[in-house]
Amino acid sequence: MSQFNQFYGNSKAKEALVFYQRGGRFPHGILLEGEAGSGRKTFAGLIAAAALCEGEDAPCGQCRHCKKIFKGIHPDVQRIAPPPGKASFTKEQVEKLRADAWVKPNEAPRKIYILCEVQKMTAWAQNALLKLLEEPPPGVMFLLTCDNRFQLLETVRSRVVLLTLEGPGAERTEQALREQMPGLDPDKARWAAQASGGNIGRAKQMLEEEKDAQWFQLAQQLCRQMEQTDRFGMLQLLAGLEKDREGLVRCLEQVRQVLAGNTKSYFLAQNGPAYRILPLQAEKVLAIIEQGMEYARQNMNMPLLITWLGAGIGSALGE
Ligand SMILES: [Zn+2]
Structure with a gap:
């Protein structure tokens, strides 16, 4: 069964991906917009898996690519985020990315870069990546995550396909918490689901x-x-x-x-x-x-x- 079913709500975003996946053509740049805790990182991982999956119902979660991606150890799927304690991506990170994108993949047919919280990129960094986003090396795919698309330069936004993630709602959040945290007190699950406004990430943090x-x-x-x-x-x-x-x-x-x-x-x-x-x-x-x-x-x-x-x-x- 496709691992997309494990991701709650967001049927529109999922439909779009199934469409790309069946057609065998993913856009080379996708921007995932959603508030913190809406599952942007998880969803980016699912897209990467769908793009590389060798199984029947992608992302299958079983093939070598899926397994490595879900463990966060696939050599051709890199997550890049501002270094801890830094407010933005550094110049070194951007320059390294620009060079690395031209290096051939290790084991997959393509390379995928997940750039987390791109709202933290300075205008300089965004501009430095424009060319790469517009005409990436063959097979290279960029998955960008951000809180809100308007935090990005218009020029960047126009080069990527936008997918907006919506929180799954309180009821779904409660269900997800109970499935993902066995042994959790049902009253606490309900409390966290509602107090977080139906945001799984925030609900988990509140429970923590x-x-x-x-x-x-x-x-x-x-x-x-x-x-x-x-x-x-x-x-x-x-x-x-x-x-x-x-x-x-x-x-x-x-x-x-x-x-x-x-x-x-x-x-x-x-x-x-x-x-x-x-x-x-x-x-x-x-x-x-x-x-x-x-x-x-x-x-x-x-x-x-x-x-x-x-x-x-x-x-x-x-x-
Ligand atoms: Zn797979």
């Missing part, structure tokens, strides 16, 4: 932030229990995370941060009562926490790890 707040609260509780040398409480709290390895690591990470501050400052107020753990104790607990995080990453058996943590913290606190 909510989870972070949860780990922080657990970490606070754990610190309070350490303060009171409440060994049973600690074990109970840790045991609650027995089936959630990632959660345990995130909770320990929060505790680590609190304690790392604590070794020097003796106590640290974080939205609540100050934690009074002696610096020497805090240092010992910190070592246990760090070792515990390491064990968790090494896939140590969870019940064993939790028992080890409980005993280790207890003895570090000098029971």
